[in-house]
Amino acid sequence: MRSPSLCLALAAGLFGTAHAAAPATSEAIAVQLRDRALAGHTVAYPWVSELSTRFGPRPAGSDNEHQAAQWAVARLKALGFDNVHIESFPITAWVRGSESGQITAPGRQPLTLAALGESPPTPAGGLEGEVVIFPTFEELKAAAPGSLTGKIAMVALRMVRAQDGAGYGAAFAGRVDGPQEAAQRGALAYLLRSMGTDSHRLAHTGTTRYVDGRVPIPCFALSNPDADQIERLHALGETVRVRLTSGASYVEGAQSQNVIADVRGRERAQEVVLLGAHLDSWDQGTGAIDDGTGTAIIVAAAKLIRDLPQKPERTVRVVLFGSEEVAQPLPPGSAFGGHAYADRHQSELPSHVLTGESDFGTDRVYELALPAAVADGAFAKSALRVLQPLGVLSARQPAEDAGTDVGPAVEAGVPAFLLRQDGTRYFDIHHTADDTLDKVDREQLEQNVAAWAALVWLAADSDVDFRAHAAPPGAH
């Protein structure tokens, strides 16, 4: 990994100086923004520190999420943003309740587990059954109907560590569809080896999927060492039984909300560059890296732009989405904050010129993907001149989507960019109680702010049409 300190030296020395002679160009201002962020003149770390400390976990629809949104409004106003307001929307919330797991045979041992999001509760006294282990989710799906009657199905697939987080996608179906597939074969409950790359006794929760308005059976993530233990007991020839309890519940008619703040463009304010991150978090950690740092990065980047002597031509809009983590019983089922925004702002979406989302932790940006329309043009070349000293290369493929929250806007035609972050260690912590401030690497956080501030400035202070499906004239 490239050292952020090296990046800082390169940026401040080589590029900063070289471009200081041309202060009036948009690219030179991007360089200044980048270097200010690297020098630590951003609000990112104090933002994520206070957010994750003061409110801790911020599950969608919870008091903590509401209070964090109020706090964000006050902070964004104090930072000088325009048009700061909350847009609320209704959701069905999910509350974990007390839960426990235990191996009951061949001996008694406690299990570290966490109900998956939207899991129904167990009966009050818990439930117990023999564990049937499937090495992969595909093998569970190949099991015969009725073959799991009275049993507890377990998918033991271990998530693969990868810089781009590809292991998460490869394991994802086992979490969202596993309960349904196990229930169809008669299972009492469903256990999933955590979608996590660590080896700690911390389970990785995450949402499942409602089918016909319900999640059919209680479902839990086991920590990696607990999944190992069950597999080893099985390998010793033992029949493993476990007891599971969960007091999870649903709250109908809860409210979540998006928080909006603008840096109003000086010339074409109706044209919006939309930056997204989410304010809600899972309930066991404190939402520091998922997604406190994402909110910090986009707020800090926009704040640097806001503080320039001259605003960009287009509006930069920050949206701190609510209710990103949890599924909903009714369609569209996910990204409720994103859908609420796209629905409410439907008429404005044609003038949303570009969007990106920061929701992959704190570690450094290593790659830029732009919309196909500009992937090879002058805009891309300028952006990479500014970003490469940060250790950012051009992606091989243009961006087609940008994340969950801005997904509905992208589906509605808003072009997407990606500042891909190094996810090598992201899934050690993701969706666990371990998502706490101490995991934030401040130097890498500032590198993110630098990349976002520079790129967003270049896009907002331009008239580039990111929507065009052929490269515009003169782009090469």
Next chain:
Amino acid sequence: MRSPSLCLALAAGLFGTAHAAAPATSEAIAVQLRDRALAGHTVAYPWVSELSTRFGPRPAGSDNEHQAAQWAVARLKALGFDNVHIESFPITAWVRGSESGQITAPGRQPLTLAALGESPPTPAGGLEGEVVIFPTFEELKAAAPGSLTGKIAMVALRMVRAQDGAGYGAAFAGRVDGPQEAAQRGALAYLLRSMGTDSHRLAHTGTTRYVDGRVPIPCFALSNPDADQIERLHALGETVRVRLTSGASYVEGAQSQNVIADVRGRERAQEVVLLGAHLDSWDQGTGAIDDGTGTAIIVAAAKLIRDLPQKPERTVRVVLFGSEEVAQPLPPGSAFGGHAYADRHQSELPSHVLTGESDFGTDRVYELALPAAVADGAFAKSALRVLQPLGVLSARQPAEDAGTDVGPAVEAGVPAFLLRQDGTRYFDIHHTADDTLDKVDREQLEQNVAAWAALVWLAADSDVDFRAHAAPPGAH
């Protein structure tokens, strides 16, 4: 850190070959033992794997501890040891029960904590109070009587990481004496920042001390990130209140046990080299590194010696102690397995020629400390010739003690040796739920077995008097 692979190459190549020409000497046999262990021909990993998998946590006095002792007897007999038997003794056991912690003001946030060993329960509905933070235990002890009435005292000292584990000793008083000192000043409960060097949401439990037969108030270890969170809320100017519940209980008249196995000496069998480790463990992990690997190391080392064509002159005795982790209401208060052994074998202790204990995880041995009587003599020189290729240097000071379990024997005059292990990462895991098999580094485990097998052979196949207070004639 010296690479174990390099050690292996050095040992097999340079030393193994050089000494192969003199097979009849005791030192040459020590070299063979060392190299067999490095080649992986030991029972250590399968031992710790099955022990920690089959029985999981083994709290003193629990069914799991009893069953693990029965299993150990069967395995030790199958491995060909002599005199394999159990020696039981009564204890007061402590059972965690359900427990929880929550910040209740300024907002609600869950806390990750663990009752300290022997903590009394809270009232059934829990207890709640304002947290008073002390940076160090000394500052708590300087607080005025009555100054903590109705409050919850918290000691926030962060344990220091050190190769030799010195940070543990520096923080230890805060754990064993903290509840008593806080109670004397009126506190409702006592919170301790975990004695651990990690930053995970896993609390490090550990024993407190009975005073007049009781632990006065409920006491808990907070995970490091939780202690950080409370400190940061305080720094934001907030008054922090927490709610604590614990359903801990005591079991009078429980039984624990030591498991004993010998390699009977061929000439002076009444002379014993005593090797100790403990079979009990804390209740949240599976006792893999504390002290499953210790038991594995001494069993594997003794097994290598047992399988030699010629037994050593003296007896090698393995004792897998029970009830090492927990305090007891009555004197001597600790090391009940060690005291039970010393009491029952009192008449034999004068012919226990040397003792050592393995209870510091799995990582490599880096230093040998011998009794003062032999620290500079021919025995030490021979031992270091064999051990240095493993990366083991001579300690600057002779050994005065060797650990908790063999402590009572050492107090009764048995000379001690230390094979000091690298404790740099030990306290990341120690006394947490994270003490699981995946933390065991197999190469370093085998290096330990190599060092123990070689050193114990040299001591047992000799007539060296480790007790003598002056160097014996000819030792130089």
